[in-house]
Amino acid sequence: MMSRVLLLTAAAWWFTGAAAQQIREIDREGIVQLSRLSNDTTYVINFWATWCSPCVKEIGYFETLHRKYAGDKVQVVLVSLDFPNQVNRRVIPFLEEKKITAPVRLVTELDYNSWIDQVDPAWSGALPATLILHKDKRIFMEKELTENELFEHVEQILN
Amino acid sequence: MKRRLTTTLMILMAALMVHAEVKPGDDAISFSLKNVDGSTVSLSDYSDQKGVILVFTCNPCPFAKAYEQRIIQLDHKFAEQGFPVVAINPNDPELSPEDSYESMKARAAEREYPFPYLKDETQEIYKAYGATRTPHIFLLKNDGGEFKVAYVGAIDDNAMDASSVSQRYLEKAIGAIMSGESIEPAYTKAVGCTIKSKA
Numbered sequence: 001m002m003s004r005v006l007l008l009t010a011a012a013w014w015f016t017g018a019a020a021q022q023i024r025e026i027d028r029e030g031i032v033q034l035s036r037l038s039n040d041t042t043y044v045i046n047f048w049a050t051w052c053s054p055c056v057k058e059i060g061y062f063e064t065l066h067r068k069y070a071g072d073k074v075q076v077v078l079v080s081l082d083f084p085n086q087v088n089r090r091v092i093p094f095l096e097e098k099k100i101t102a103p104v105r106l107v108t109e110l111d112y113n114s115w116i117d118q119v120d121p122a123w124s125g126a127l128p129a130t131l132i133l134h135k136d137k138r139i140f141m142e143k144e145l146t147e148n149e150l151f152e153h154v155e156q157i158l159n
Numbered sequence: 160m161k162r163r164l165t166t167t168l169m170i171l172m173a174a175l176m177v178h179a180e181v182k183p184g185d186d187a188i189s190f191s192l193k194n195v196d197g198s199t200v201s202l203s204d205y206s207d208q209k210g211v212i213l214v215f216t217c218n219p220c221p222f223a224k225a226y227e228q229r230i231i232q233l234d235h236k237f238a239e240q241g242f243p244v245v246a247i248n249p250n251d252p253e254l255s256p257e258d259s260y261e262s263m264k265a266r267a268a269e270r271e272y273p274f275p276y277l278k279d280e281t282q283e284i285y286k287a288y289g290a291t292r293t294p295h296i297f298l299l300k301n302d303g304g305e306f307k308v309a310y311v312g313a314i315d316d317n318a319m320d321a322s323s324v325s326q327r328y329l330e331k332a333i334g335a336i337m338s339g340e341s342i343e344p345a346y347t348k349a350v351g352c353t354i355k356s357k358a
Contacts, residue, residue, distance in 0.1 A: 049221075051220070051221045051352065052352060052353070054353065081350055083221070083225075083318070083319040084319070085319065086221075110316070110317045110318060110319055110320075110323075111316040111317065111325075111326070112313075112316075112318075112348065112349050112350045113312075113313060113316060113347045113348050113349060114316075116348045116349075116350075117348070123348070124180075124291040124292065124348060125291070125292060125348045125349050125350045125351060126291045126292045126350075126351065126352075126353045127350065127352070127353065
């Protein structure tokens with residue numbers, strides 16, 4: 001009986017979680033911590049913005065990745081560099097339109113220079129940029145990815 | 160064999176050049192580009208100035224828009240002190256129609272740009288400087304008739320809100336040149352829109 005209730009609760013949580021997009025804020029410290037994660041989980045961190053056309057083109061691949069590997073120790077995080085005053089007007093409608101369920105973090109530290117090098121010293125600051133982390137492995141790419149490229153990188157790191 | 164080696168070397172050099180960015184201390188790269196008023200503007204036209212605030216920027220990018228007024232103010236403030244603004248639009252209009260020469264003319268007229276707004280038609284100049292985003296600043300300093308790169312990076316530390324800025328990197332660099340001090344920092348990074356190019 002108890003386990004059935006738990007199962008129902010878990011199912012309800014999963015469904016509501018999948019339906020509604022929750023944007024959380026991330027500050028400098030949060031970005032630095034995120035970029036240094038090193039454990040059994042594979043983190044796929046994509047830096048993007050609604051105004052960046054190559055980002056908009058590739059964001060669906062990250063969502064596919066998020067859905068395909070749900071529960072498989074792959075965690076996709078979409079870090080938005082949209083201006084915080086554009087969230088209601090641009091970011092939320094965009095995520096709803098694209099049916100994005102992967103977690104989204106909104107950068108609140110606008111002094112980019114204070115954290116860009118912490119993500120990767122090779123990053124010039126142009127978007128999109130993607131960081132893949134798994135244990136001591138680390139891949140950083142400052143470019144638009146194809147779906148194949150993204151999946152190949154993740155599968156390579158998983159195997 | 161020798162030819163193959165030369166070819167390989169040339170390809171390697173070309174690949175390196177694409178990613179190279181001029182650094183503070185390097186010689187500035189001269190240019191001669193078409194302005195929105197139909198005239199041609201060259202870096203050498205500014206040889207009687209103390210320096211040039213070279214800005215790679217564009218019409219539609221939200222960061223360029225957020226900085227547009229600040230770039231106009233920079234020219235108002237520093238042109239008379241010997242550091243005028245020269246703006247270059249590096250985007251390929253086939254990929255970004257809002258950056259066509261006609262759209263640039265319209266934008267410059269509407270916002271009353273006090274500085275030249277040049278089209279990098281062949282996209283060679285932004286590549287030579289190694290600009291990667293808009294807006295991207297290259298502050299040039301007149302060093303006995305030759306321009307040298309003095310500062311590369313962002314205008315300040317808050318793109319969204321001019322009133323929340325705490326570090327004015329570019330103004331600080333100009334101040335350091337005028338007072339003969341060393342520029343610190345001479346290089347910053349910043350987020351911006353990628354420059355639109357087919358190659």
